[in-house]
Amino acid sequence: MxxxxxxxxxxxxxxxxxxxxxxxxxxxxxxxxxxxxxxxxxxxxxxxxxxxxxxxxxxxxxxxxxxxxxxxxxxxxxxxxxxxxxxxxxxxxxxxxxxxxxxxxxxxxxxxxxxxxxxxxxxxxxxxxxxxxxxxxxxxxxxxxxVKPIFQYSEKTQLHNVPRILMMGTGVHKNLNGLLEAAKGRNVHLDIIGWPSDADTAKLKDYGIAHTLYSKLTDEEVYTRYKECDIMFMASFYEGFGMPIIEAQSVGRPVITSNIGAMKEVAEDTCLLVDPTKPEEIGAAIDRLINDRGLYNEVVQKGLKNITPYxxxxxxxxxxxxxxxxxxx
Missing domain, CATH: 3.40.50.2000 (Glycogen Phosphorylase B;)
Structure with missing residues (x-):
């Protein structure tokens, strides 16, 4: 041995x-x-x-x-x-x-x-x-x-009346500001895992964005957040890999991610790809998934096929x- x-x-x-x-x-x-x-x-x-x-x-x-x-x-x-x-x-x-x-x-x-x-x-x-x-x-x-085996498929039969968008991490490179600009004026709820900066916290308040903050979660608690969310957001400026993309896809949630670097590599055509520097593209992707259940289901099914190598x-x-x-x- x-x-x-x-x-x-x-x-x-x-x-x-x-x-x-x-x-x-x-x-x-x-x-x-x-x-x-x-x-x-x-x-x-x-x-x-x-x-x-x-x-x-x-x-x-x-x-x-x-x-x-x-x-x-x-x-x-x-x-x-x-x-x-x-x-x-x-x-x-x-x-x-x-x-x-x-x-x-x-x-x-x-x-x-x-x-x-x-x-x-x-x-x-x-x-x-x-x-x-x-x-x-x-x-x-x-x-x-x-991908950890705890992240198992959980069918989403119906979106929340106020769609919930999950974001993992709040470092500058994670692009929380881009999500906040996209969420401004939209009827969505953000579930944010991490510690937003004072500037981001102030913007959440000023924009009147419904949100819940989480930190120090166990894998089981993270899995719950994936199941509860309607959309996973990971349009970062930089990632070495992008595991939340695969985790969310394993649970059966569509992902909005960046059209650059490792995120594009991991996602290929199984996510909605956006320019992370353009909140208007992020917002448009959110609207498409919320308003088109056929597209929503199509992205979920592509994600479930994408997870095999992981x-x-x-x-x-x-x-x-x-x-x-x-x-x-």
Missing amino acids: QSVTYFYREPRKTGVSIEGIFRLVKDCLKGKVEIKEFYCDPALSRYQNTMLAGKHADVINHITGDVNFLALGLRGKKNILTVHDMGHYDTLKNRSKLHFLIYKLFWFQLPLKYVDIVTVVSKFTYNKLTEYFNFPEDRIRLIYDP QYEIIAQQYAEVYEELSRL
Whole structure:
């Protein structure tokens, strides 16, 4: 049986998307691959965690994301690095040149010297990795993120009298402002998971937009929000993948998403695609789904077909094949 150690960032109560992905993979590969886990210690420096990671090196080591620098402590071993997105890299270079150079060196330039295979979760990230760092394409594997099995289909027989639109996340790149401008003057209710900025909160009040705010939800509570909503909104300016698209489609809800980057890649023709910089396009997409039940049902059915490649059994098998490939090197 192959032996692999997963290397994670420090334990956390929220924002555990990476950990959730690889726990699914681990559970699915039980009895086929022996998987151990290493978590960074928040009480230690990055240097100390890097040295500690080296002491836990296995036959195969998989850095699961967000702690790329750990590869420096695993030099000489068989290593895999998963890169989920390049969003922080792309935005940091416009904010702080010094921080950008440090991040570039310790998250990418040096770690990439000590890994054998990089897995990416979208062709969008694949292209950026090769463009920015000229990383050999024959050492990159495209493996999508898996959808959690809790997100099961739930038929929507009738829309709410005041249609409910769900939005996941409130960072600037999520484009809450675009949704608020689109919702202005429309009879809709926004379910927002996250912490809107003071400016967005003021706009919600000024525009008189009906809304409910949620935070720190469990998977079960998120599933409830998907079931309760009529439309999922994810027209972000940037995403490394866009898992809420697949989750909403799994539950049977139509999605409005961006016509750019990884979102367009994941959605293809199974969502309503909009320019995220144009609230009028977002508003028009909302109106189309609310007023045309035939279109609504068509988008739902396309979404249910789109989710097949993202089933966790398929994703786990793809990782198993990478481990097998690496074991032969």
